[in-house]
């Protein structure tokens with residue numbers, strides 16, 4: 408299973424401002440988000456991200472699988488949404504059983520950190536927005552790792568936003 412992380416960051420590496428309001432994201436970030444979700448048809452997110460997007464802005468409509476990490480999993484009537492407290496490896500098994508071969512993690516920091524700690528992320532997209540947050544939400548939480556990466560692509564998405572695409576090197 409190929410796991411892709413797609414995250415927007417401030418120029419100083421924060422993934423949210425102090426207010427927790429995503430008012431700093433460019434339309435180009437959103438376009439990339441929609442494109443990757445519809446490419447993979449499997450999307451992994453934390454509960455906060457789900458609450459921001461649901462119900463109108465969830466990236467998959469009546470297709471694929473959206474996995475929402477929560478400590479309070481509940482049975483859900485929408486068959487393409489799985490609320491789970493399972494580990495990253497178990498989530499990958501669930502997705503493979505549902506026929507997926509790749510998935511994108513769209514945030515936030517705990518979800519990304521758990522998959523990173525487990526060494527399960529293959530590609531990382533960073534969409535660097537032209538903002539600085541002295542106080543905000545750091546990219547990783549409760550994690551202690553150091554990985555090397557290869558830069559596969561850099562793209563200017565608009566006059567101010569840059570996208571960096573990396574491959575994680577674990578060896």
Ligand SMILES: NC(=O)c1ccc[n+]([C@@H]2O[C@H](COP(=O)([O-])OP(=O)(O)OC[C@H]3O[C@@H](n4cnc5c(N)ncnc54)[C@H](OP(=O)(O)O)[C@@H]3O)[C@@H](O)[C@H]2O)c1
Nearest residue numbers: 414415422423453454455456476477478514515516517518
């Ligand atoms: N920059 C970006 O691209 C980007 C993308 C997405 C989000 N964000 C930011 O990140 C913030 C947090 O988003 P998020 O809540 O989706 O991120 P997260 O940090 O990945 O997930 C936090 C949620 O995960 C659940 N959780 C925590 N520990 C768990 C465990 N051991 N097992 C299972 N579930 C666990 C909790 O849900 P319960 O309380 O339900 O247990 C918690 O609310 C957002 O508000 C947003 O500001 C930024």
